[in-house]
Amino acid sequence: MENRYWNPTMETMPREQLRAVQDERLRDVVRRVYENVPFYRHKMQQLGITPGDIHGVCDIEKLPFTEKHDLRDNYPFDMFAVPRSEIVRIHASSGTTGKPTVAGYTSGDIDRWAELMARAMYCANVGKNDIVQVAYGYGLFTGGLGAHYGAERVGASVIPISGGNTVRQLMIMEDFGSTALCCTPSYALNLAEALEKEGISLDRLKLKSGIFGAEPWTEDMRKHIEEKLGIDALNVYGLSEVMGPGVAMECMCKNGMHVWEDHFLPEIIGEDGKGLSYGQQGDLTFTTLTKHGMPLLRYRTHDLCTLTDEPCDCGRTHVRMGRVMGRTDDMLIIRGVNVFPSQIEHALMQVEGVAPQYQIVVDRQGILDTIEVQVELNPSMMSDTIKDMETLERKLVNSLASHALINAHVKLCQPGTLPRSEGKANRVTDKRKLK
Amino acid sequence: MYVKQISVFIENTPGRLAHFTKLLGDNHIDLVSLSVADTTHFGILRGIVADYEKAVELISANGYTVKLTDVLAVSVPDKPGGLADVLQALADHDIVVEYLYSFVRNAGDHALIIFRVDKLPEAEKVLSDAGVKLLSQDEVRGL
Numbered sequence: 001m002e003n004r005y006w007n008p009t010m011e012t013m014p015r016e017q018l019r020a021v022q023d024e025r026l027r028d029v030v031r032r033v034y035e036n037v038p039f040y041r042h043k044m045q046q047l048g049i050t051p052g053d054i055h056g057v058c059d060i061e062k063l064p065f066t067e068k069h070d071l072r073d074n075y076p077f078d079m080f081a082v083p084r085s086e087i088v089r090i091h092a093s094s095g096t097t098g099k100p101t102v103a104g105y106t107s108g109d110i111d112r113w114a115e116l117m118a119r120a121m122y123c124a125n126v127g128k129n130d131i132v133q134v135a136y137g138y139g140l141f142t143g144g145l146g147a148h149y150g151a152e153r154v155g156a157s158v159i160p161i162s163g164g165n166t167v168r169q170l171m172i173m174e175d176f177g178s179t180a181l182c183c184t185p186s187y188a189l190n191l192a193e194a195l196e197k198e199g200i201s202l203d204r205l206k207l208k209s210g211i212f213g214a215e216p217w218t219e220d221m222r223k224h225i226e227e228k229l230g231i232d233a234l235n236v237y238g239l240s241e242v243m244g245p246g247v248a249m250e251c252m253c254k255n256g257m258h259v260w261e262d263h264f265l266p267e268i269i270g271e272d273g274k275g276l277s278y279g280q281q282g283d284l285t286f287t288t289l290t291k292h293g294m295p296l297l298r299y300r301t302h303d304l305c306t307l308t309d310e311p312c313d314c315g316r317t318h319v320r321m322g323r324v325m326g327r328t329d330d331m332l333i334i335r336g337v338n339v340f341p342s343q344i345e346h347a348l349m350q351v352e353g354v355a356p357q358y359q360i361v362v363d364r365q366g367i368l369d370t371i372e373v374q375v376e377l378n379p380s381m382m383s384d385t386i387k388d389m390e391t392l393e394r395k396l397v398n399s400l401a402s403h404a405l406i407n408a409h410v411k412l413c414q415p416g417t418l419p420r421s422e423g424k425a426n427r428v429t430d431k432r433k434l435k
Numbered sequence: 436m437y438v439k440q441i442s443v444f445i446e447n448t449p450g451r452l453a454h455f456t457k458l459l460g461d462n463h464i465d466l467v468s469l470s471v472a473d474t475t476h477f478g479i480l481r482g483i484v485a486d487y488e489k490a491v492e493l494i495s496a497n498g499y500t501v502k503l504t505d506v507l508a509v510s511v512p513d514k515p516g517g518l519a520d521v522l523q524a525l526a527d528h529d530i531v532v533e534y535l536y537s538f539v540r541n542a543g544d545h546a547l548i549i550f551r552v553d554k555l556p557e558a559e560k561v562l563s564d565a566g567v568k569l570l571s572q573d574e575v576r577g578l
Contacts, residue, residue, distance in 0.1 A: 377500045384442035384504040414446050416498045
């Protein structure tokens with residue numbers, strides 16, 4: 001395993017020094033938002049605090065939280081901390097309820113974003129000699145441009161192919177000899193499926209690594225992708241409000257994603273709004289330490305995960321966040337049991353031969369919730385006897401009961417009939433809401 | 436002396452079976468023998484076709500999941516008791532019949548039945564020793 005760091009000084013900085021950097025930058029961002037963002041000034045005045053009350057990270061709990069609806073309430077540009085003439089980029093995330101969430105960047109912010117994605121590239125052993133296929137969507141979504149700038153920063157040859165047109169993606173991948181792939185894990189799965197279908201053997205490709213994110217994915221899914229594409233598949237994390245991809249990045253230890261603590265202060269917040277310790281699962285919350293365009297204090301992502309400050313074998317000293325289990329709003333409550341789609345994915349993948357193409361349909365019959373998991377049949381799962389097919393159904397039902405704690409009905413479906421995503425996969429249809 | 440059978444997963448949605456059989460029809464694939472086994476949620480269509488390789492390629496290319504299985508094509512005297520004798524011979528030797536179904540065609544005074552058994556080589560021997568006629572892949576093609 002290569003331990004090359006894009007920014008050795010920062011990435012391996014001893015934690016006490018890192019803390020001092022954070023203290024200084026926190027004081028700075030609190031002052032900047034107090035002076036320039038009415039929303040924050042009012043909030044802090046309501047709490048009776050001024051920038052002078054914040055001496056460092058130890059005072060973080062004095063500061064107010066920021067929620068997505070705060071950004072919507074200040075749509076489009078009232079969360080900006082600089083004059084609009086200094087904003088050189090405006091991104092927006094897909095708003096599920098009408099107006100999108102806006103993110104604004106100064107040229108300094110864009111430069112820092114590129115620097116952090118460059119660190120991510122180096123985590124994946126991607127450098128100037130690599131050919132990076134960026135199949136994240138380019139546009140208002142931060143995925144495409146985020147990966148693009150990072151790959152360009154390390155000097156790689158960037159193919160800004162964006163998402164979609166799978167057959168063409170494969171042609172480019174083979175003809176151009178792409179060595180790294182950036183896209184959502186569900187899209188990587190679709191590409192792997194298409195590879196098999198087109199009969200393209202892995203020795204025709206030069207892919208070595210993948211930087212996948214923008215949606216939760218399981219360890220099972222990683223192993224599946226690594227096997228099907230013959231690569232190291234690493235997890236990248238981010239959200240446009242906080243920056244975009246690159247807020248955190250997994251190293252080759254494949255054991256958690258390093259949060260770049262010189263730029264972001266992460267917290268895990270419990271249900272009561274109090275900070276939790278390392279190892280406890282809760283709501284991942286970020287304070288941006290270096291953004292100028294749209295700095296945020298204690299932004300609640302509602303992504304559930306844990307943090308650890310245990311030393312990492314790669315030598316980077318920044319804390320690691322575990323896999324995002326799901327968003328609090330991803331969570332389904334079926335007959336009183338909390339279930340995450342990722343748990344269902346995990347359950348399905350324990351049964352041999354199952355490919356992770358599935359759809360979860362939740363409904364209500366009378367007063368009881370019902371859950372149907374539609375799973376695509378894989379040629380290796382096919383049998384000529386009803387007995388074997390029923391055994392397979394039963395194995396899936398049992399796996400769902402023991403791993404996801406649900407009594408689900410399993411429906412085997414013809415391959416290729418469940419919806420395919422080009423970006424983030426939407427695995428759940430909750431018919432209860434529509435009623 | 437085995438014969439290749441194709442088995443195809445058919446979702447329990449109106450039109451699926453029609454779509455599948457039309458696919459065969461449009462491509463001049465003739466069903467020599469056919470059975471559809473059903474559960475509440477899906478069916479398995481089993482069939483014997485003359486050119487099974489072509490059929491498998493066509494069916495897979497059209498998104499269906501297909502599997503090939505070795506089965507016995509047995510020629511049974513077309514009179515009461517004909518089938519019973521064959522089944523008794525298998526039972527006497529502890530050979531389990533997973534399923535069976537008959538041919539669409541027949542050959543004169545013989546009915547043609549497809550057997551899926553758990554012990555294929557033993558079944559073949561038992562039936563041959565008992566003087567029961569088994570059809571080869573080529574003979575099935577010629578029907």
